[in-house]
Amino acid sequence: xxxxxxxxxxxxxxxxxxxxxxxxxxxxxxxxxxxxxxxxxxxxxxxxxxxxxxxxxxxxxxxxxxxxxxxxxxxxxxxxxxxxxxxxxxxxxxxxxxxxxxxxxxxxxxxxxxxxxxxxxxxxxxxxxxxxxxxxxxxxxxxxxxxxxxxxxxxxxxxxxxxxxxxxxxxxxxxxxxxxxxxxxxxxxxxxxxxxxxxxxxxxxxxxxxxxxxxxxxxxxxxxxxxxxxxxxxxxxxxxxxxxxxxxxxxxxxxxxxxxxxxxxxxxxxxxxxxxxxxxxxxxxxxxxxxxxxxxxxxxxxxxxxxxxxxxxxxxxxxxxxxxxxxxxxxxxxxxxxxxxxxxxxxxxxxxxxxxxxxx
Numbered sequence: 001x002x003x004x005x006x007x008x009x010x011x012x013x014x015x016x017x018x019x020x021x022x023x024x025x026x027x028x029x030x031x032x033x034x035x036x037x038x039x040x041x042x043x044x045x046x047x048x049x050x051x052x053x054x055x056x057x058x059x060x061x062x063x064x065x066x067x068x069x070x071x072x073x074x075x076x077x078x079x080x081x082x083x084x085x086x087x088x089x090x091x092x093x094x095x096x097x098x099x100x101x102x103x104x105x106x107x108x109x110x111x112x113x114x115x116x117x118x119x120x121x122x123x124x125x126x127x128x129x130x131x132x133x134x135x136x137x138x139x140x141x142x143x144x145x146x147x148x149x150x151x152x153x154x155x156x157x158x159x160x161x162x163x164x165x166x167x168x169x170x171x172x173x174x175x176x177x178x179x180x181x182x183x184x185x186x187x188x189x190x191x192x193x194x195x196x197x198x199x200x201x202x203x204x205x206x207x208x209x210x211x212x213x214x215x216x217x218x219x220x221x222x223x224x225x226x227x228x229x230x231x232x233x234x235x236x237x238x239x240x241x242x243x244x245x246x247x248x249x250x251x252x253x254x255x256x257x258x259x260x261x262x263x264x265x266x267x268x269x270x271x272x273x274x275x276x277x278x279x280x281x282x283x284x285x286x287x288x289x290x291x292x293x294x295x296x297x298x299x300x301x302x303x304x305x306x307x308x309x310x311x312x313x314x315x316x317x318x319x320x321x322x323x324x325x326x327x328x329x330x331x332x333x334x335x336x337x338x339x340x341x342x343x344x345x346x347x348x349x350x351x352x353x354x355x356x357x358x359x360x
Contacts, residue, residue: 004087017096020066030110032159032211033129033146033187033191034146035191036114036129036185036187036191037080037131037143037144037146038080038081038112039053039054039057039080039111039112039113040052040053040080040114040131040132040133040144040184040185041053041062041077041079041080042077042133042142043064043068043069043075043076043077043078043183044075044076044077044078044085045069045074045075045076045117045244046074048068048182049133049180050064050065050068050069050132050133050180050181050182050184051064051068051131051132051133051180051181051182051183051184051197052064052068052077052102052183053113053114053131053142053183053184053185054111054112054113054114054185055101055113055114055228057111057112057113057115058111059103060103060104060107060108060111061077061091061101061102061103061104061123061232062077062088062101062102062103063099063100063101063139063183063196063224063228064100064102064183064196065096065098065099065100065182065183065196065197066093066094066095066096066098066099066124067089067095067182067198067221067291068100068101068182068183069093069100069102070093075087075088075102077104078142079108080144083121083123086104086105086106086108087104087105087106088102088103088104088105089102089103089105090102091103091230091231091232091233091234091355092230092232092233092234092235092240092324093231094227094231094235095318096318096321096322097219097223097227098133098196098198098219099196099219099224099227099228099231101228101231101232112195114185114187114191114192115191115192115193116193116221116224116225117188117190117192117194117221118191118194118221118222119169119171119191119195119220119221119222120222121193122151122171122188122194124150124152124153125150125151126150126151126188126189127148127149127150127185127188127189128148128149128150128151128171128173128175128186128188128194128195129146129147129149129175129186129187130146130147130148130149130173130175130176130177130181130184130185130186130187130197130216130218131144131145131146131147131150131181131184131185131186131187132144132145132147132177132178132180132182132183132184132197133145133180133181133182133184134178134179134180134181136175140221145181146179147175147176147181148175149174149175149176149216150173150174151171151172152172152173152174152215153172158327162164165205167221169219169220169222170195170198170217170218170219170220170223171186171194171195171217171218171220171221172215172216172217172218173186173195173216173218174215174216175216175297176199176216177197177199177216177234182197182198182199182295183196183197183198184196184197185197186218191205192221193221194218194220194221195218195219195220195221196218196221196224197216197217197218198217198218198219199216200215200216200217201219202339211243216266246260248308260284261284261299261300261339262339265338265339266282266339268339269300269337269339269346270282272337273302273335273337276347278302278304278313278335279304279310279312280302280303280304280312280334280335281302281303281304281311281312281317282300282302282337283297283298283299283300283301283302283303283320284299284300291354291355291356292354294354294355295332295352295353295354295355296352297332297354298336298344298350300336300337300338300339301334301335301336301337301344301350302334302335302336302337303332303333303334304333304335305332305333305334306320306321306330306332306333307320307330307331308331324356325356326356327355327356328355328356329353329354329355330353330355331351331352332351332352332353332354333349333351334349334350334351335349335350336348336349336350337349
């Protein structure tokens, strides 16, 4: 069996975004991508950088992807034109839908928001523009980058596989989405948001084995419209990043180092687990007073099953969490890796019960 160990970075997050223009708060951007850039912000954390966009300028609300901010204890937003960061707080997050809403902690004048368009009206071949901050890191002087492309049909990418959960409604497009541009908007020719960039499809050449990007993937705007009101109200029901943590693949050594685990330790543990054919979710860190910490789970352990169902990907974990509600119990099984704070030898098994009761 080909084993795959995903990374669980367990903690709540805050993040932010905003834009600065002479327009009145709440005024939608016109079709010109250069003007739409004023509503696209850079999101910075201790271990990653990405993109978001202003959803409601009057309230300072920002939409980004849950996978970008999950597991982070501190986030800042760089405002276009002002070259300064603004802190924000998390209102709601759903990793299974890869959507999150944040609120700027301090009021900002002159924000412009972007209008959500009708993704059902997008046809294959329609021109689109993707906006984001690719590989900008912590550079506060970075500019928004616009990447032109066109919408694609699902059959155009049928041989690929997304590096994200199986979201129920997505837009495929040809514009390149580099690291750092995740969470940014995809615009139609009218400057309306018809998608939120979340990842890429990766194809592997059957002959050479080489992998390459075949298409970019964005959460469809109409699906986002149905989820955002709940997230604004604080819905965390289906967010593993709230109950357990955020999953990424492969394990990123820099994320381990950020919480005090030597990079080499994680890499060695991952290889040993792969050699033994063990699939699971790697627990990297925990939020204080979270259900995971209350269940006495251990940093560095691997979850292999939830409620009797084997889990090795975000999608599988989301399937288990979908029917769960606050107050429910989750039965967890896993193995120790010998790294982190567990203090257990590699290969030992463990079980735990986690109550979805939220913060205390």
